[in-house]
Amino acid sequence: MVTGLPSTRPGSTPTIRELLAAGNRSFSFEFFPPKTPEAEEVLWRSIREIEQLRPTFVSITYGAGGTTRDGTIRVTERVAQDTSLTPLGHLTCVAHSRDELRSVIGAYAGSGVRNMLALRGDPPGGPSQPWVAHPEGMNHAIELVELIRSLGDFCVGVAAFPDKHPEAADLDADARVLAEKAEAGADYAITQMFFGADDYFSLVDRAAAYGCDIPILPGIMPVTNIKQIKRMAELTGMALPTAVTDRLHAVEEDPKAVREVGIEIASELCEKLLSGGAPGIHFITLNRSTATRQVYLNLQGTTV
Ligand SMILES: Cc1cc2nc3c(=O)[nH]c(=O)nc-3n(C[C@H](O)[C@H](O)[C@H](O)COP(=O)(O)OP(=O)(O)OC[C@H]3O[C@@H](n4cnc5c(N)ncnc54)[C@H](O)[C@@H]3O)c2cc1C
Numbered sequence: 001m002v003t004g005l006p007s008t009r010p011g012s013t014p015t016i017r018e019l020l021a022a023g024n025r026s027f028s029f030e031f032f033p034p035k036t037p038e039a040e041e042v043l044w045r046s047i048r049e050i051e052q053l054r055p056t057f058v059s060i061t062y063g064a065g066g067t068t069r070d071g072t073i074r075v076t077e078r079v080a081q082d083t084s085l086t087p088l089g090h091l092t093c094v095a096h097s098r099d100e101l102r103s104v105i106g107a108y109a110g111s112g113v114r115n116m117l118a119l120r121g122d123p124p125g126g127p128s129q130p131w132v133a134h135p136e137g138m139n140h141a142i143e144l145v146e147l148i149r150s151l152g153d154f155c156v157g158v159a160a161f162p163d164k165h166p167e168a169a170d171l172d173a174d175a176r177v178l179a180e181k182a183e184a185g186a187d188y189a190i191t192q193m194f195f196g197a198d199d200y201f202s203l204v205d206r207a208a209a210y211g212c213d214i215p216i217l218p219g220i221m222p223v224t225n226i227k228q229i230k231r232m233a234e235l236t237g238m239a240l241p242t243a244v245t246d247r248l249h250a251v252e253e254d255p256k257a258v259r260e261v262g263i264e265i266a267s268e269l270c271e272k273l274l275s276g277g278a279p280g281i282h283f284i285t286l287n288r289s290t291a292t293r294q295v296y297l298n299l300q301g302t303t304v
Contacts, residue, residue: 013080013085013086013087013112013113013114013115014086014114015114015115015154015155015187016056016057016086016088016115016155016157016187016188017155017187017188018155019056019057019086020056020187020188020215020279020280024056025274025279025280025281026056026057026215026217026279026280026281026282027053027055027056027280027281027283027296028055028056028057028058028059028088028217028280028281028282028283029050029055029058029059029282029283029285029289029292030058030059030060030061030219030282030283030284030285031043031046031047031058031059031060031061031075031285031287032060032061032063032068032286032287033060033061033063033068033071033072033074033075034071034075034287035068035071039287042287042288043075043287046285046287046288046289047079047083047085047289048083049289049293050085050285050289050293051083051084051085053293053296054084055085056086056280057085057086057087057088057115058079058085058086058087058088059087059088059089059090059117059190059282060072060075060076060079060087060088060089060090061090062089062090062091062092062119062121064094064121064122064124064126069104072089072090073089073104073107073108073111076088076089076108076111076113077111077112077113080111080112080113081111081112086115087113087115088115088116088117088157089108089113089115089116089117090116090117090119091104091105091108091116091117091118091119091144091148092119092120092121093119093120093121093133093134093137093138093139093140093141093143093144094120094121094122094123094124094134095124095134095137096134096137097134097135097136097137098136098137098138098147099136100137101137101138101144101147102147102151105147105148105151105154106151109151109152109154114153114154114155115154115155115157116148116154116155116156116157117156117157117158117159117190118141118144118145118148118156118157118158118181118186119141119144119158119159120138120139120140120141120144126234127166127234127235127236127237128166128237131167140177141158141159141181142177142180142181142184145158145181145184145185145186146184146185148185149184149185155187156185156186156187157186157187157188157189157190158178158181158182158186158188158189158190159189159190159191159192160174160178160189160190160191160192160203160207160216161174161191161192161203162191162192162194162196162199162200162202162203162218163192163194163196163199163236163238164238165177165192165237166236166237166238171202171203171206172206174203174206175203175206175207175209175210175212176210178203178207178210178212178216179207179210179211179212182207182212182213182214183212186214187214188214188215188216188217189214189215189216189217190216190217190219190282191203191216191217191218191219191282192219192236193219193220193221193232193235193236193284194218194219194236194238195240195241195243195244195265195269196241197269197272197273197276200216200218200273200278201276203216204216215279215280216278216279217278217279217280217281217282218270218273218278218280218281218282219282219284220266220269220270220273220281220282220283220284220292220295221266221283221284221286221292222262222263222265222266222291222292222294222295223240223244223248223258223262223265223266224258224259224262224263224291225255225258225259225262226248226249226252226258228262229245229248244265247261247265248261248262248265259291262291263291263294263295263298266291266295267294267295267298267299270295270298270299271299274299281296281299283295283296
């Protein structure tokens with residue numbers, strides 16, 4: 001029962017908790033809210049293509065600096081109402097008071113969205129800047145997990161970091177935070193993008209040592225052009241491994257070959273993760289579904 005919020009609509013989508021508990025491998029795809037009518041068209045074309053693969057869920061990011069609040073809710077609501085997909089709405093604490101966060105959670109609930117990814121968010125100036133909380137807001141994702149949980153029967157996911165969060169003292173501190181988020185009511189985690197299967201399995205082991213056994217879905221983004229190498233490092237605060245960049249730089253004169261190698265690297269990584277026991281894969285699409293769809297289909301032994 002939702003307290004003080006509109007209850008989720010009858011016929012609202014299943015929870016990711018229920019879908020993961022069903023035991024099948026989870027395949028999910030991440031999108032971001034578009035800023036122009038042209039980008040909106042690209043997004044919906046991609047969502048319709050992904051819909052045909054019948055993924056476990058699709059997620060919609062919340063803009064850095066809390067900028068795309070309305071766009072995120074609008075796209076997530078439309079996915080809930082106009083498609084057969086299960087949507088996951090991201091939510092960050094950036095520049096929001098507790099009351100504003102309550103109202104966003106209420107807007108999700110009113111649209112039939114029961115799945116939320118509770119994040120602190122990066123500082124508005126980017127991951128390298130110091131974090132500053134809203135004066136009436138929150139400092140850590142764990143507080144948002146607690147708030148969402150206190151407001152109703154929602155399913156809550158959180159972020160995890162195989163390569164360490166840039167602000168964390170060490171890998172162990174990160175695993176402890178993940179265990180605390182699970183203790184506070186997180187049902188599962190999705191990782192930041194990474195390139196080493198061993199880094200993922202080490203995170204799972206470290207979290208388990210703290211008693212955390214929630215499913216941890218690996219976040220995978222294929223590199224499709226050379227410029228992305230720098231961009232990904234900026235976003236995650238971690239340089240890509242040379243084993244990956246060497247393979248991409250070896251073909252950098254040929255953009256098509258870079259893309260193919262990027263898809264190959266991502267496919268190999270996903271195979272290692274799944275054969276090692278990962279519960280599924282969360283694909284970061286950048287709203288163009290072709291590369292992630294190809295990786296997904298490679299895992300099923302098909303091509304686009
Ligand atoms: C799957 C995924 C999806 C994402 N989607 C978005 C998005 O839609 N929009 C967006 O803006 N950003 C997004 N991000 C980025 C994310 O917001 C940043 O990485 C952010 O810096 C950390 O968020 P968090 O939820 O892990 O924060 P937290 O869990 O609060 O952690 C932040 C830092 O504080 C430390 N910490 C946490 N709790 C405590 C505590 N109790 N005491 C002391 N230290 C603590 C952690 O170790 C970490 O170093 C996403 C990240 C991932 C992995």
